Every structure is written in C-alpha cells, then in structure tokens.
Amino acid sequence: MTTAAKVLFTGQAHVTAGHDGAARSQDGQLDIKLPQPHPAAENLFAAAWSACYLGAIGLAAAQRKVKLPQEPSVDTAIDLNNAASGFFLRARLDVSVPGVDRAVAQELIEAAHGICPYSKAVHGNIEVTTTLV
Secondary structure, eight states: TTTTTOOOOOOOEEEEEEEEOOOEETTTEEEEEETTTOOOOHHHHHHHHHHHHHHHHHHHHHHHOOOOOOOOOEEEEEEEEEEEEEEEEEEEEEETTSSOOHHHHHHHHHHHHOOHHHHHHHHHTEEEEEOOO
C-alpha cells in the first residue's frame, strides 16, 4: 500500500475458538457463533466476498452507464479441499443480474472481478469459477 492510499473502512472482529467460539465485529454488525470443530471460515469468506462483489457489479454498471433495473445477487460457494500438497480453497460464484442483457451482464460480472478487492486478493491463488445464471 502506498502512503497516498486513503483508508475507506476498517473491519475489526474478535474471534474466539472452542465450544463457545464466536466472531463479533467491533461495530456490533456481526455476532455469529463459531462452535468447533467447524469454524465456518468458508461461510464467512463466501458472505464477505459476495457482499464486496455485488458492490463491484454496481460500480461496474455505473462506470458503463448501465441501469440495473433489479438488484443483482450472487450465490458463492467456497470449498475447503485437502490434497497431498495441503489444504486449499476453490470458489464458485453463481451471479444473477436480472433485467440486463445477457452479454452486458457477462461484461459486468467479469469487470467486477477487476474491481472487487476480494477477487483481486485471490486472483491467481485459488481456482474461481464465475457463472452468469
């Protein structure tokens, strides 16, 4: 990050492990139980990425002066895998952009990956399949 970067938002959470594990954000917007042995990290990642990605679709539409007659939606699945090389993730994003021409919608969902910080963070690091539904 350069010194010229402007912090727009900082998410902060306190997470505890164990039978009574939980994740709580500092602002109180997130308060979720995370009992072991399943920490639900994949669910949290899917939700966070989806929220960011939807914002990126909106920005891509605005940049192209495309009116979104209905709100887009995304169903994101994050797979935790294990192979000889260790644990790794795969992602599938099924995206709906209702009321928009299919070719334009496809352009928007592709552009969103270039805008969304989560998409940028995983680019080249995990396999991502994005499907317009």
